Structures are given as structure tokens and as C-alpha cells.
Amino acid sequence: MSETFYARNEEEVSDFIFDHYNNNNPVELIGSGSKKIGRLIQSSKNLSLKTMSGILEYFPEELYIKVLPGTSLDEIESTLKEKNQFFGFEPNNLGFLYQGKSDPGTIGGVVSCNLSGPGRFKNGALRDHVLGFKAVNGSGAKIKSGGTVVKNVTGYDLSKIISGSFGTLCALTEINLKVSPLPDFEETFLIKNLNYHEALKVFQKSLESSLEISGACYFSKQSVSFLTLNDVNKDTSVLGLRIQGPKTSVAERIQSLSKMFKEMLVSVLDTYQTAIFWREIKNFEGFAGSEDFICKVSLPITNMPIFLKHFENLKFQYFLDWGGNVAWCKIENKQDLNQMRMFCLKHDGYLTVMRSNDNFRKSEEFLTNSNLNLKILSKKLKESFDPKGILNPNKMYSGI
Amino acid sequence: MPLTLPTADLDIIDNKKQIVKDLATITKNIIHSDEEIKPYETDGLSVYRQKPIAVVLPETTEQVSKILKYCYEHKIKVVPRGAGTGLSGGSIPLADCILMGMGKFNKILETDFDNRCVVTQPCVANLAITQAVQHNGFYYAPDPSSQLACSIGGNVAENSGGVHSLKYGTTTNNLMGVEMVLMDGTVLKLGGKHLDSEGYDMLGLVTGSEGLLGVVTEVTVRILKKPESVRAVLIGFNTIEDSGNCVADIIAKGIVPAGMEIMDKPLIIATDNYAKAGYPRNVEALLIVELDGTSSEVDTLIDRVLDIAKINQASYNRASNSDEERLKFWKGRKAAFTACGVLAPDYICMDGSIPRNKLANVLSYINKLSEKYKLNVANCFHAGDGNLHPLIMFDSNDPVEMKKAEDFGADILKYCVKVGGVLSGEHGIGVEKRELMCEMFNDNDIKQQLKIKNAFDDKNLLNPGKVFPILHRCAEGGRMHVHKSEDKFPHLPRF
Numbered sequence: 001m002s003e004t005f006y007a008r009n010e011e012e013v014s015d016f017i018f019d020h021y022n023n024n025n026p027v028e029l030i031g032s033g034s035k036k037i038g039r040l041i042q043s044s045k046n047l048s049l050k051t052m053s054g055i056l057e058y059f060p061e062e063l064y065i066k067v068l069p070g071t072s073l074d075e076i077e078s079t080l081k082e083k084n085q086f087f088g089f090e091p092n093n094l095g096f097l098y099q100g101k102s103d104p105g106t107i108g109g110v111v112s113c114n115l116s117g118p119g120r121f122k123n124g125a126l127r128d129h130v131l132g133f134k135a136v137n138g139s140g141a142k143i144k145s146g147g148t149v150v151k152n153v154t155g156y157d158l159s160k161i162i163s164g165s166f167g168t169l170c171a172l173t174e175i176n177l178k179v180s181p182l183p184d185f186e187e188t189f190l191i192k193n194l195n196y197h198e199a200l201k202v203f204q205k206s207l208e209s210s211l212e213i214s215g216a217c218y219f220s221k222q223s224v225s226f227l228t229l230n231d232v233n234k235d236t237s238v239l240g241l242r243i244q245g246p247k248t249s250v251a252e253r254i255q256s257l258s259k260m261f262k263e264m265l266v267s268v269l270d271t272y273q274t275a276i277f278w279r280e281i282k283n284f285e286g287f288a289g290s291e292d293f294i295c296k297v298s299l300p301i302t303n304m305p306i307f308l309k310h311f312e313n314l315k316f317q318y319f320l321d322w323g324g325n326v327a328w329c330k331i332e333n334k335q336d337l338n339q340m341r342m343f344c345l346k347h348d349g350y351l352t353v354m355r356s357n358d359n360f361r362k363s364e365e366f367l368t369n370s371n372l373n374l375k376i377l378s379k380k381l382k383e384s385f386d387p388k389g390i391l392n393p394n395k396m397y398s399g400i
Numbered sequence: 401m402p403l404t405l406p407t408a409d410l411d412i413i414d415n416k417k418q419i420v421k422d423l424a425t426i427t428k429n430i431i432h433s434d435e436e437i438k439p440y441e442t443d444g445l446s447v448y449r450q451k452p453i454a455v456v457l458p459e460t461t462e463q464v465s466k467i468l469k470y471c472y473e474h475k476i477k478v479v480p481r482g483a484g485t486g487l488s489g490g491s492i493p494l495a496d497c498i499l500m501g502m503g504k505f506n507k508i509l510e511t512d513f514d515n516r517c518v519v520t521q522p523c524v525a526n527l528a529i530t531q532a533v534q535h536n537g538f539y540y541a542p543d544p545s546s547q548l549a550c551s552i553g554g555n556v557a558e559n560s561g562g563v564h565s566l567k568y569g570t571t572t573n574n575l576m577g578v579e580m581v582l583m584d585g586t587v588l589k590l591g592g593k594h595l596d597s598e599g600y601d602m603l604g605l606v607t608g609s610e611g612l613l614g615v616v617t618e619v620t621v622r623i624l625k626k627p628e629s630v631r632a633v634l635i636g637f638n639t640i641e642d643s644g645n646c647v648a649d650i651i652a653k654g655i656v657p658a659g660m661e662i663m664d665k666p667l668i669i670a671t672d673n674y675a676k677a678g679y680p681r682n683v684e685a686l687l688i689v690e691l692d693g694t695s696s697e698v699d700t701l702i703d704r705v706l707d708i709a710k711i712n713q714a715s716y717n718r719a720s721n722s723d724e725e726r727l728k729f730w731k732g733r734k735a736a737f738t739a740c741g742v743l744a745p746d747y748i749c750m751d752g753s754i755p756r757n758k759l760a761n762v763l764s765y766i767n768k769l770s771e772k773y774k775l776n777v778a779n780c781f782h783a784g785d786g787n788l789h790p791l792i793m794f795d796s797n798d799p800v801e802m803k804k805a806e807d808f809g810a811d812i813l814k815y816c817v818k819v820g821g822v823l824s825g826e827h828g829i830g831v832e833k834r835e836l837m838c839e840m841f842n843d844n845d846i847k848q849q850l851k852i853k854n855a856f857d858d859k860n861l862l863n864p865g866k867v868f869p870i871l872h873r874c875a876e877g878g879r880m881h882v883h884k885s886e887d888k889f890p891h892l893p894r895f
Contacts (some may be wrong), residue, residue: 061652062755084654114596125596127604128573141844149753151570151785151825153559153608154833154840155867156849160572160604169600181654204514210537210628212693249697300515300593325595349594367598373586378600380855385848396599 002028004046010134010142010173016047017171017390018140026390029167031070031106036098037113037354038166038395040361047171049108056174057148060085063179064131064148069108069172076107080179088180089126090117093283097355100289108172114164117282118215118242121207121322127163129178135162135170138386148176161381167392168400169385183244188215188269188277189257193236196220196308196320200301202261203324206241209260211253215242216323217281223317223330226286231273240269242278281321290330293337293356297327299349310343311336334360345370369397403448403489403831405865408496412476416453419476419498426466429457429504440481440499444546445489445832452479452493459504461579461587461617468615468862469585471498477861478583480611482523482554485546487749488830490557490610490866500615502553508532509618515593517576519620522553526560529621538623541568544826545734553616558828559608563659563690566784568624570826572607579618580606583857592620605852610828611863613856627692630658631702632726635709636683636716640664643685644759646712647783650689651756653708655701659690660784661733664763667740667778667791668732674739677732680716687783688729736780737791744776744793746802750809752816753786753825765815766790773808775801787825788816814839829867837869 007013020027026043032050050070057066060083067076073091080086092115095103104110111133116125132146145158162169191202199218206213218239219226225234232238243253254268269277280286287294299307301324308318308327314336318329331337341351350368353360360366369375379400382389394400412419420432431437432454441449453476458464471478480500481491493499505521511532512519518529518540526547529540543562544550550560556578561570568574577591590603597603606613637643643662650657663671663686672679679686687709691701702719709717720726732739740747754762763779770777776793790812794805813823817839824833837846846868853860853868 059755059757061648062757063651114601116596121595124569124573127596127601128569137848141848143844143848144841145845145849147753147820147822147840148755149786149821149825151561151565151753151782151787152822153610153824153826153828154822155829155837155845156852157559157572157604157608158848158852160601160607163601163604164596165600181651181656184654207516208513208625210625210694212627245693246697246700248700249694252694252696298594298596302512302514302593322595348592350598352598371589373588374590374599374602377582377586377588377602377855381600381602381605381852384851384855 002044002046004048006048006051008051010136013047013049013136013171013173014140014142017136017138020045020390021139021388024388024390026393029171029392031109032072034098034103034105035094035109035113037094038361038366039398040358041392041395049171050106052173055079060179062148064176065179066148066174066176067107069175070106073104073107073110081182084182085179086182087129087177088119088123089129090119090282091115091126092117096283096285096288097294102283107175111163111172111175112165112167118217118278118321121216121325122212122214123180127160130159130163130175131178132159132176133162133172134174135172137170138388138391143170146176150178166395168382168396169391171391185247185250186242186244186271186274187250187254188274189241189243189254190232190267190269191239191261192233192265194218194239194264195237197305199237199239199320200305200324202239203301205260206257207323209256211243211256212245213241214244215240215278218320220318223286223319226319227277227280228285229273229276229280231269232277240277242274281319284328287330291357293331293334294354295329295331295337295340296352296354297329297340297344297349298325299344299347301325303347303349306347307343311340341368344368365397367396375400404870405450405494406870408494412496413453419474420454422470423454423456423467423498426470427456427458427463429459431455431457440501441493443481443484443489443491444487445492445830448489448492448831450493450495452495452497452499455499455501457501457504461581464500464581464615464617465585465587467498467500468581468583472584472859472861475859475861477864479863480615482551482557483525483549485550486554486558486828486830487751488824488828488832490828490830490863492831494865502551502615505553505617512593513538517593517620517622519618520552522556522616522619523551526550526552526555533623537626539626540621541574541624542571552619552621556607556616556619557609557611558826561785561787561826563661563782566660567656567658572604574622575603575607575619576622577620578603578606578616580614580616582614583859583862588614610830610867612853612867613862629695629698630690630692630723630726631698631720632688632690632729633702633705633717633719634679634729635687635689635714636680637685637687638683638713638715640685640763641760642713643687644756646687646709646714647759648757649708649712650705653704655704657689657784658692659688661688662686662759662781662783663733663736664779666776667736667780670739670743670778671732671736674742675732675735677728679732683716688733690726733780740778740791740793743778744795746796747791747793748805748809750788750790750792750812751824751827752788752813752821754788754816754819754821756783756786758819758821759783762788762815762819766812769808769811773804775805775808782825785825786821810836831866834867835869837867
């Protein structure tokens with residue numbers, strides 16, 4: 001077991017990292033430890049930011065919140081809800097993937113993994129919502145970037161680079177995030193009994209319209225059992241389109257969809273059911289308890305049917321989200337995973353292993369590692385923050 | 401006006417003949433006579449001028465790579481340039497540099513409606529992207545005021561926004577991928593037609609990096625379907641405070657308009673005189689709110705906005721009932737910069753971002769400064785996203801007044817930072833605000849950014865002297881300077 005130091009403030013984070021920098025000792029940065037994602041790393045010391053918790057500033061009318069990294073996502077989301085606001089990137093609760101139950105973890109962990117839910121294709125990814133931050137880099141220096149305003153071209157946009165950097169560049173000590181007003185009302189338009197070709201055509205047609213669809217997913221007949229909602233028939237495939245906004249506008253747009261797809265088997269989920277439906281998707285609740293590989297396959301929409309056709313004889317389950325830009329896949333064996341990864345590389349996309357066993361995490365890459373030049377630049381970038389490579393070494397890539 | 405740039409390497413300048421000869425083996429498009437170089441000696445910040453050794457106009461990524469590799473090996477500085485409309489001097493050449501003009505990269509490569517994106521070369525104008533897809537009802541959302549002329553590659557460099565960035569984001573939120581060349585000639589593809597990339601978000605880092613990290617040779621942007629309905633409403637107030645409170649209330653009530661703009665009285669009068677927009681002339685502040693979506697949604701939201709305005713003591717309101725009327729509302733606002741040219745021989749335009757709730761506070765501070773410096777000022781404000789553009793009037797024939805205008809501008813930006821804002825919302829730092837960076841960042845912050853620069857460009861050859869302070873003092877500034885309304889790009893609306 002590694003020894004864990006619980007930092008209480010920025011000063012302690014800085015002192016701890018500075019000591020380890022001087023002694024060339026690697027450090028594993030952790031929040032609440034809820035996410036078992038990335039490569040397994042060897043370190044004798046853990047630095048936990050869980051104890052740096054709390055909301056520092058929240059100005060709903062300014063559309064931002066400033067928080068400490070160890071603040072639980074639950075606490076932040078409840079606070080936002082009280083003011084009818086939310087995070088537009090709809091962060092996933094990965095607890096279901098790793099513990100089989102809800103465990104949303106800390107905001108620092110969410111930012112470090114760049115986690116974005118069903119609204120990503122409309123509202124942007126997490127990285128689009130980080131306005132600024134404070135952190136301690138790998139030599140113990142306190143740094144900051146960005147601010148609390150949305151329009152900002154003052155120096156490099158480091159908020160982007162720390163989002164999804166898995167704690168390999170710096171230890172976050174303060175994060176400013178953009179928040180958005182909650183939609184007044186929402187409903188989900190369901191279409192049943194489509195194959196994936198038809199589903200992707202529905203995505204195409206509906207997303208090319210002016211209907212401002214904010215969620216677009218598809219469960220094949222084989223994977224529809226992932227959904228628990230009673231109102232969803234488990235015998236056929238299901239495609240869902242989420243419509244949000246003022247009540248009259250939602251009704252009008254649902255009407256438009258009904259006309260657009262009048263030949264199909266359609267139904268509507270009400271607001272209450274809609275919330276459950278998209279929560280289950282956002283949190284991968286259907287994957288809870290699985291020992292298989294859970295992977296994100298990201299491709300241009302037009303390459304998704306080619307992918308599904310290519311692997312239709314393989315034993316794997318999937319659902320499509322983000323209007324067909326992503327397939328969340330449950331894959332039984334490594335050979336199949338590698339084949340899919342190679343396919344993605346050739347088709348302008350990638351495959352990320354979101355969940356795997358410890359053996360895989362020790363020896364294999366969880367990211368699709370395609371381009372040597374990009375890897376060289378990534379290594380240099382890592383060194384610019386962490387010259388001795390002591391922060392979460394090898395977590396993202398072996399050797400970085 | 402003197403501008404300090406990194407010390408020129410005289411050996412490089414002396415070696416011009418050989419350098420030109422060598423580069424001519426890579427591209428036939430090389431300009432090196434004094435006369436032909438002249439158009440390239442400045443950009444939208446035309447107060448500063450400097451001729452480079454030579455200008456190269458490559459036509460392919462391979463040529464860009466070879467030129468950069470050659471310059472890297474011979475330690476020659478390179479300044480990249482798109483359309484040259486930037487307002488912070490980001491593509492002003494150095495005396496010992498090669499200016500790399502990207503003007504030949506002017507083709508849209510692919511309009512891909514199935515993947516809802518456009519793949520384009522970097523020197524295509526922002527507006528040309530919308531024009532290429534509008535026949536199918538699509539558009540490219542970021543709309544900087546110079547969109548008629550500014551290049552999409554330049555937009556990537558400056559992370560350009562526009563009137564609609566509150567709802568639709570700036571360039572970084574609408575960019576899917578780039579092909580870029582590093583200073584040592586390495587060609588990289590970042591992102592593409594898929595969403596998000598694995599690994600470090602290099603695409604996000606490169607966006608807004610002001611041409612310091614690489615030269616972009618191809619850009620992939622996402623396109624959106626045009627909203628079904630767009631309407632705007634004009635709201636007048638007797639105090640700036642009321643207009644600021646109204647903006648805060650609109651946001652607090654959960655409405656995210658497509659655009660929200662405020663003008664103060666001097667600007668209302670000046671723009672109305674100039675553009676005959678039909679603005680109320682007896683109000684202290686005018687707010688324009690634009691809403692888009694489905695027809696019923698827009699109508700509902702207009703009613704809500706008007707209710708909120710009433711609560712905030714609005715003394716005037718008018719909602720557009722046709723697209724012509726809506727465009728008329730914008731006509732004055734879009735002519736703001738030109739209209740100010742009538743008020744004084746010269747003006748400089750500042751560009752700071754502040755928290756929305758500090759608007760009244762900052763405007764009252766600006767008015768105090770106006771009294772202190774005895775210079776007039778007019779203010780326009782992208783109220784939705786807190787981006788402030790004070791226009792400071794002066795006469796450049798009077799050196800004392802000119803110095804006062806510069807100090808006035810610097811004081812405004814320092815105050816923006818003091819109230820929790822930033823130095824630049826959309827024009828970039830360039831050479832203009834370089835020395836003010838220490839108002840926002842300390843040594844550690846700047847050092848971290850310089851180390852990142854070093855990871856991309858270890859000899860510091862790509863666009864040096866920009867963004868980071870080199871004078872180590874905090875009072876030099878230039879801003880966008882306009883003499884006798886002679887904007888370098890008079891045909892472009894500035895807002």
C-alpha cells in the first residue's frame with residue numbers, strides 16, 4: 001500500500017511536490033479514488049486532494065462556479081440545481097463502471113478525465129467549460145491560467161490542456177467552471193425497431209434540422225436491456241432524441257419530429273422519464289458490475305456504420321451516443337479490442353479503454369497511441385510542466 | 401510610436417541574399433524588394449511598421465514544412481500571417497525575420513454535411529465558410545466583426561469570438577481539427593472529423609496561441625443549422641447601472657440570448673447620427689438583445705426579456721417584427737467604430753473582459769479616468785460575455801494627448817484585471833498588450849507558458865516578441881489606433 005498525504009491547501013500541495021521533485025520520487029495524484037481509469041502506476045506516495053474541498057465562489061448570474069479540487073461532484077451539482085443551473089457537459093458518474101454503484105467522485109477527477117455526457121455534441125465537452133484554474137506543477141511551482149470570464153485570449157489556454165490530462169501535468173488546487181441554466185422542460189422522442197443503418201439516418205435527418213436536439217442515442221436489440229425504464233420496450237431496438245427548452249417550444253418540436261418520422265414506431269417519454277433515461281446513459285448504469293472491457297469508440301459519424309458492419313460478427317455490445325459520433329462498447333476479449341482499435345486508427349478515430357482489469361492496466365495502453373510525432377510533442381509538453389516526470393508517471397502513456 | 405522587438409540578428413540580415421536564394425529553391429513565391437514588401441510591414445494594428453527580410457507565400461504544406469525546417473536549421477525567425485486584419489499586432493514582422501504569408505492557402509477543401517463540418521485551408525475568410533454552406537441552411541457560428549476579411553487560420557490563432565459567442569462559443573468551441581507545422585518542420589494532425597481527441601488537448605492549446613506554437617495549414621470546423629427564427633429587442637435605460645442589472649437578471653432567469661450588446665450615451669448619439677438606426681436619444685444606455693430558436697421559443701423569450709427590462713426600470717423598448725427591422729437595430733451598433741471617427745481625429749479601441757456584474761463599476765471608473773485625462777470616451781460592450789470596448793478619443797498630432805490616451809487605455813485594462821477580468825477578450829495580446837501581462841500573471845505563470853513555448857519551438861524562432869513581456873514593465877500599449885477614421889480596413893464593420 002502506498003502512503004497517502006492529504007493536503008489541506010495549495011501551500012501543502014506545493015511543499016509536498018517540491019520535496020518529491022527534489023528527491024526524484026514519483027507521486028500519484030488522487031481525489032476520492034473513484035475512477036480506475038488509465039494505466040496503473042508505481043509510486044510509494046499518494047497525494048490526495050480530497051481534503052481540499054468546498055465551493056469558493058458561485059455567482060449564478062455570472063454563469064461560473066469556483067471550487068476546490070476535492071469538492072464532490074454531487075455537492076456541486078446539488079448547489080447548481082438549487083439555482084436552476086447545471087454543467088452543460090453533463091459529467092459522467094463513473095462509479096457504476098468501477099464499483100457497480102453511484103460514485104461521482106471529485107470535481108478534480110472529473111476535470112482530469114475530461115468527462116462529458118450525452119449533451120456533448122451540442123453543448124461541448126468538459127474542456128469547453130473550464131474557464132480557469134490554479135495548480136502546482138511538477139517542480140512545486142504554483143501556477144494559474146484563465147479566469148472566470150468566457151471570452152479570454154490572454155496567454156495560452158491552459159484550461160484545455162489540463163482537462164483530460166489525468167493528473168500528469170499538475171495538481172489542480174482551484175477550478176473555475178462555466179455553468180448553464182437548466183432547461184425549463186424536456187421530453188424524449190423514441191423510435192423503435194430500427195437497425196443501426198436506419199438509426200444513423202434518423203440521427204442525420206434530425207440533427208440537420210433546426211430542432212436543437214440535445215441528446216441522440218441508439219440501443220440495438222442486443223443492448224436495449226441496459227435500460228431499466230419500464231416504459232422502454234426491451235424487445236426491440238430504441239433510438240432516443242432529447243428536446244429541451246420552454247414547454248411550448250418542446251411540444252412544437254416533438255410535433256415536428258412526429259411528422260418527420262411518421263412512418264416509424266414512435267412514442268414520447270415525459271419529463272420525469274426523460275431524466276431517468278438520460279441519467280442511465282450518462283452514467284453507463286447498464287454496464288454496472290461488468291468485468292469486460294468498456295471502451296469509447298469515437299469516429300466521424302459517416303464511419304460509424306462501417307465500423308458496426310465490420311464487426312457485426314464479433315461478440316460485443318454497444319450503444320451509440322452523441323448523434324452517432326461515439327459508440328460505448330462492452331468487449332469480452334483483448335484481441336477483439338485490438339482489432340477495433342486498429343480499425344479506428346485507419347478511420348480517423350480512436351478507441352479509449354474506459355474500464356479494464358489490472359493486468360491490462362499494468363501492461364497495455366488505454367489510449368490509442370497513433371502518431372510518433374504527437375507522442376514526442378506530448379512528452380515535451382509533459383516535461384514543460386513536470387521536468388522530472390514525477391506526477392502520475394506512465395498514467396497516460398508508457399514512458400510519459 | 402517606437403516598438404521594442406527582440407534584438408535583430410545582424411548576421412541574418414546581412415545574409416539576406418543567400419537566404420532568399422535558398423528559399424527560392426523551395427517556393428517560387430518569394431518577395432524581397434523593398435517596394436513589394438511594403439504591404440506586409442504591418443497588420444490591423446497599423447501604428448507599428450517593420451519590414452521583414454523577405455516574404456514567402458508557400459502553396460503546400462510540404463513547402464511550409466521545408467521553409468520552417470530551413471529557418472530552424474539556420475536560426476532564422478519566422479512570423480506567420482493570415483489576412484493581416486489582427487488588431488493586436490500579432491503578425492507584425494521583425495527586421496530579421498521571414499514573413500510567412502498564408503494567402504495562397506485560400507481554398508475550401510470539403511463541405512461535409514453528413515459529418516456537419518467544413519475542411520478548409522487557413523486563409524479562407526471566416527464569412528466564406530458560411531457562404532459555402534448556407535445553400536443547405538448551415539452556417540459557421542463564430543462571427544468576428546471582421547469576418548468579411550479575417551482568415552479562419554487567424555481566427556484559430558486569436559481564438560476569435562463575435563457577437564454570438566455567449567451562446568455559440570468562440571473559435572475553440574467550434575474547431576474540430578487542424579493540420580499544423582512546427583518550427584522544426586514536423587507536420588502534425590490534431591483532431592479531425594470525430595469529437596474530442598485522446599491525449600493532451602493540443603488543439604485547445606494551439607487555439608489562441610497567436611502563431612507562437614505552429615503554422616496552421618488546414619482547419620476543420622463544425623457547422624450548425626441556422627435557427628428557425630431570430631428576433632432582437634432594443635431596450636433603453638436612464639442609467640448604465642439599470643442596463644447592467646437587466647443583463648444580469650436575464651442570465652439569472654435562465655435565458656441565454658444569442659447576443660447582448662450595450663452602448664453608452666455618447667455612442668448611441670454618434671452611431672445614430674451616422675447610421676440613422678432610429679435609436680432613442682434620450683436614454684443613458686441602450687441594450688440590444690438578440691434571441692434565436694424556434695418561433696414560439698423566441699416569442700416566449702422576447703416577452704420574458706421585456707418583463708425583466710420593465711422590472712429594471714427600462715424607459716424604452718422595441719422588439720423587431722421583421723428581419724429588416726432586426727438588421728436596422730444592428731446597423732448602428734455595427735457602425736460604432738466608424739461613427740466614432742467623426743467625434744475626434746483619432747481613437748484607440750481597448751478590449752478587456754470583465755465579470756458582467758462589474759459593468760456599472762468599470763464604466764463609472766472609465767468616466768472618472770476620462771475626466772482625469774481630459775479625453776472623451778465612448779463605450780460599447782458585448783454585455784453577454786463581459787467583453788468591453790472603450791473607444792478613447794484623442795489627437796495624434798498632439799504627442800502629450802497621445803501619451804495620455806495610451807496611459808488611459810492601460811489604466812482601463814489594469815482595472816479590468818483588478819475587478820476579476822482579463823486583458824483581452826478577443827483581440828489577443830500580440831505586441832499591443834504584451835507588457836501588461838504581468839498585471840494578470842506572476843513570474844511562475846509566465847515561466848510555465850514560456851516552457852510550453854519551448855516544448856513546441858525550442859529555439860524561440862516562431863513569432864518571437866509577441867504575447868510575452870520583453871520590456872519587463874507594465875505601461876506600454878498601442879491598441880488599435882485609428883487616425884481621421886482611416887481604419888486600415890474601412891470596409892469592415894468593427895464591433
